[in-house]
Amino acid sequence: MVVFEKPKSLCDVPLHYCPGCTHGIIHRLVAEAIDELGIEGRTIGVAPVGCAVMAYNYFNCDMVEAAHGRAPAVATGIKRADPENIVFSYQGDGDLASIGTAETVHAATRNENITVIFVNNAIYGMTGGQMAPTTLPGQITQTSPYGRDVKHCGYPVKISEMLSQLEGPEYIERVAVNNVKNIRAAKKAIKKAFQNQVEGKGFSLIEVISSCPTNWGLSPEKALQWLEENMIPYYPLGVYKDRTAQKEAESK
Amino acid sequence: MSEKVLMKGNEAIAEAAILAGCRHYFGYPITPQTEIAAYMAKKMPKIGGCFLQAESEIAAINMVYGVAGAGKRVMTSSSSPGISLKSEGLSYLAGSDLPALVVNVQRGGPGLGGIQPSQSDYFQATKGGGHGDYKMIVLAPSSVQEMASLTVKGFDLADKYRMTAMILADGTTGQMMEPVNLSEVEVQHYDKPWAVTGTKMQREHNIINSLFLEPEELEKYNFARFERYKEVEENEVMVEEYLMDDAEICVVAFGIAARVSKNAINEARKKGIKVGLIRPITLWPFPKKTLLAAADKVKQFISVELNMGQMVEDIELATKCKKPVTLCNRTGGMIPSPQQVLAAIEEADKGGQA
Amino acid sequence: MMNQILIAGFGGQGVLFAGKFLANKGLIEDKQVSWLPSYGPEMRGGTANCSVIIGDEPVGSPIVNEPNTLVAMNLPSLKKYENSVVPGGLILVDSSLIAAKVERNDVRVCYVPATELAKNAGFATLANMILMGKLLKESDDMSFDDTEDALKKVIPARKMNLLDVNLQALKTGYDYNA
Structure with missing residues (x-):
């Protein structure tokens, strides 16, 4: 009896991610959600520009590679072309919260019936560790070598908090993948985000607090510790918006 | 409909x-x-x-x-x-x-x-x-x-x-x-x-x-x-040729510029000037063959455009610079009048290069 | 014969509508036609004009630079375009709004108190169509036939109740003698 196997929605190919990178875990959670909902044959994923740029080679469903930041607009097109299909975008912090902020905000405010997986690791990984929109105050990166100076370049963008202020979106939750408990919660959130789309509820975004050992200059283990001690306090986990739950609570 | x-x-x-x-x-x-x-x-x-x-x-x-x-x-x-x-x-x-x-x-x-x-x-x-x-x-x-x-x-x-x-x-x-x-x-x-x-x-x-x-x-x-x-x-090249059979001067224009040019060409024909029009309908692919063939027959090309002459170099390339290409243009939202194009045609007819 | 018509006035006077009526009239008469508006912010309250070409030959440039018919609905338009009219051409002037006279003597001029006629007849906003009626009368190659059909093409469905007053306005202009 097989008790553990690769999700069907992941291709059987080696991933290019650095050792200790949490993208692999998040890919798996997405693939498991697709498998469990039985939607692989009608799912289309949109890959970003950033570390996950080659996600199109990893997910076993139809995939589209978008220009930097434009994944929510591309996903909108795919979804509008065939609303029966399930469409998700998988984006990093530079992609979603910097160059693609407008596309993110407007897909959310339209309550576009898509699922967005937002991987926030507070740094630009692919280009070698530059300051991200989500880089913490004081955090050292290649382009904030003396630590992020908020007087000079402003504060980190808190996407979940921001989007939850909009009337439009159905579901916004922030999760982390630094330990088993959080990973299980992340899985639940991601599956719910897909389930919402299947049920036609609209825009769901799951912000996944993630680590980048390579560019943080830490061992995988230390990176997870740094995430817990620095990122989670700044980016508190939890459900930021759940319209269906809100409505149910109000009707009681 | x-x-x-x-x-x-x-x-x-x-x-x-x-x-x-x-x-x-x-x-x-x-x-x-x-x-x-x-x-x-x-x-x-x-x-x-x-x-x-x-x-x-x-x-x-x-x-x-x-x-x-x-x-x-x-x-x-x-x-x-x-x-x-x-x-x-x-x-x-x-x-x-x-x-x-x-x-x-x-x-x-x-x-x-x-x-x-x-x-x-x-x-x-x-x-x-x-x-x-x-x-x-x-x-x-x-x-x-x-x-x-x-x-x-x-x-x-x-x-x-x-x-x-x-x-x-x-x-x-x-x-x-x-x-x-x-x-x-x-x-x-x-x-x-x-x-x-x-x-x-x-x-x-x-x-x-x-x-x-x-x-x-x-x-x-x-x-x-x-x-x-x-x-x-x-x-897939598409091109319209207008009064090109005996033309000695060839106006090249597309879009609205071609319409204005036709008015001018009709006026010039009334004055006995042998002028025709090549109107690229596809700008890419550019009608290179049509233009090259025309270059052996005409003495001058006039490019009529609503810009600073961007098509001129494509005409020169297509015709391998066999004949001079002059520009008759307006820009900034202005449109050449038929009179302006006619003047350019008459100038070319006199042998000058407008 | 190519009739090159320029209609000019303030935004809101129905300059573009009048032009569309003429173009449709021409189309029904199986003529070659084009209609070109001035466009942009100036349409919203400033000056408006449109070029209409009606004739037997295919229309070349749709821009009327040298009209053989000018319809001037305000003074600035008359001043701006008077000299562009071809010799022997026609200028229609709304004399209720334009006190000045046409200075040229090599063109035909019709002074029509269109705004006043429209007011008196109870359709104050249709001075434009009164002028169009007069234009049809003065035109060598257009008739009053099929006017209703042409109007039906330009009046939006939800405003079709205005068909009759538009017809009346055209008739008023057609029958007006200075």
Whole structure:
């Protein structure tokens, strides 16, 4: 009896991610959600520009590679072309919260019936560790070598908090993948985000607090510790918006 | 619609697109092409189509990218500054070999420019606009009827060659009304096995992508793309020749400039000047052969344009500089008058180079 | 024969509508036609004009630079375009709004108190159509036939109740003798 196997929605190919990178875990959670909902044959994923740029080679469903930041607009097109299909975008912090902020905000405010997986690791990984929109105050990166100076370049963008202020979106939750408990919660959130789309509820975004050992200059283990001690306090986990739950609570 | 009806050029584009099977339109308001969006907003919901006003030109072209990837006919429209914003998307469409129709109803530039008619995006349209080695099929209508027929043609060519077709019109042709007959629209259908429609668990997953980190692989794709472009150049050139049989002077003009030129040519003919017109209908592929053949017969070319002479160098290249090419132009939203073109023709006739 | 018509006035006077009526009239008469508006912010309250070409030959440039018929609905338009009219051409002037006289003597001029006629007849906003009526009368190659059909093409469905007053306005202009 097989008790553990690769999700069907992941291709059987080696991933290019650095050792200790949490993208692999998040890919798996997405693939498991697709498998469990039985939607692989009608799912289309949109890959970003950033570390996950080659996600199109990893997910076993139809995939589209978008220009930097434009994944929510591309996903909108795919979804509008065939609303029966399930469409998700998988984006990093530079992609979603910097160059693609407008596309993110407007897909959310339209309550576009898509699922967005937002991987926030507070740094630009692919280009070698530059300051991200989500880089913490004081955090050292290649382009904030003396630590992020908020007087000079402003504060980190808190996407979940921001989007939850909009009337439009159905579901916004922030999760982390630094330990088993959080990973299980992340899985639940991601599956719910897909389930919402299947049920036609609209825009769901799951912000996944993630680590980048390579560019943080830490061992995988230390990176997870740094995430817990620095990122989670700044980016508190939890459900930021759940319209269906809100409505149910109000009707009681 | 079997009879001729009066329609604005912009509306003719929109109606023709719908007749061509386009059910998805994304755009952002900008003068002088907003009638296209307004028409689509009114019509699409009634025929089960999708009109969506995007948050930006950039978002609009990427929504186009999404629908094109999903294998359906899709379009966006804008005017010059908006096309600059869309150029990123145009490059990605090319890199992923996706078919789409993009309309540019040009206005004066650079920068915010003005809102009056222009042809100053000739370079941008015919030489690419976005980054990378690529081409678009560029169609230049000069009547409202052509706004419609070239829109249908554009969708067909885009699907046939898996590339972007651009309607390069101008504010005048967009705003003017003329009789149009939309009854004879014939639409071609092309299979799109590459589209992302969901695997249905019946095939390998399709990938729409323009990223190739191995230079050999990227080069292979670029070579293959340019093989296709060669086919387009061989098969899809469209050009009108007007009074060229005995012409000694050849006016070259497209779009609204060609109409003004015809008036001038008719006047010049009354004065006994042997002048004709070559009107490129496809700006890319450019009618090189027609121009080269003309170069052996005429003594001079006059390029009439609503810009600073962007087409001149294409004429010189096509004719291998066999005969002089002069420029008769206005810019900034101004249109040459027939008198101005006539003066240029008369000057050429006297042997001067205007 | 190519009739090159320029209609000019303030935004809101129905300049573009009048032009569309003429173009449709021409189309019904199986003529070659084009209609080209001035466009942009100036349409919203400033000056507006439109070029209409009606004739037997295919229309070349749709821009009327040298009209053989000018319809001037305000003074600035008359001043701006008076000298562009071809010798022997026709200028229609709304004399209720334009006190000035045409200075040229090589053109035909019709002074029609269109705004006043419209007010008196109870359709104050239809001075434009009164002028169009007069234009049909003065035109060598257009008739009053099929006027209703042409109007039906340009009046939006939800405003079709205004068909009759538009017809009356055209008739008023057609029958007006200075």
